[in-house]
Amino acid sequence: MTNSFLTGQVLQGQRALVTGGSSGIGAGIARALGAAGAKVVVNYRRSQEEAHRVVNDIKTDGGDAIAIQADVSKQDEVEAMFAAMYDRYGSIDILINNAGMQWDESFLDMTLEQWHKVLDVNLTGQFICAQLAAREFVRRGISPDLSVSAGKIICISSVHETIPWAGHVNYAASKGGLMMFMKTIAQELAHMKIRVNGIAPGAIRTRINRSAWETPEAEADLLTLIPYERIGEPADIGRAAVWLASDASEYITGETLFIDGGMTLYPGFREGG
């Protein structure tokens, strides 16, 4: 391995798919992968305009990207997306399983529809995409000019894969399940030189959690949970995703990288306990 990680373009020529890549963390990751030399598919569900903005940003930066629509919870749409990606770029080297949603409700009032919808997108959506990507990695094998691994999958989870979250049982259960999904397929695929890891963001400034930071009062409240005393930005996740997708992290598989400014460090215990 060269020290090209220090000079950028560590993903030169690799083909990456970022689900939910038109906004927030996914857009941050797509831009970072593009800047690192990857060809990027920006998946979006509805907002073509947002997806094209991300694609244009990557191109303006000298990169290569396209936008492809698909609902990650619908197998036929995901299959069509992968087919369109292979038409354009030939194959896939990196899957960023990022698309996700919340539909919050107290446990006592949560409907089965709310439960199923969040599990379908956050967990089943990752299953559908990861399975298609892994099948392609196995079919194609290692491309030594691109990477020492046959393929990399990064599952965007949440600190709520480990922190219980009252009023969000569907979301927390999806992310907890995702952690064991990630580890199990990492164990199953490692011998084929496929790496699977998770990123668990803390509070990142995106629209999914707008109510937690949009007023000064809400932001001050949120900061009490973050020892590093700032809200994260999509670029914080983007930089880590580049590293986790690159050969610089070759020997890492089945791990969750928490990127949370210390949110999982039990901040209440700094003075108490």
Ligand code: NAD
């Ligand atoms: P976001 O709402 O900007 O991004 C979610 C993206 O997923 C959107 O682009 C949305 O259109 C897309 N999406 C939703 N359902 C989809 C579907 N069925 N098919 C395809 N795309 C779909 O919010 P974000 O914060 O950027 O969230 C990205 C990921 O990060 C999610 O998995 C979320 O759970 C996770 N996360 C976010 C935070 C945070 O603080 N923002 C913290 C922990 C984890």
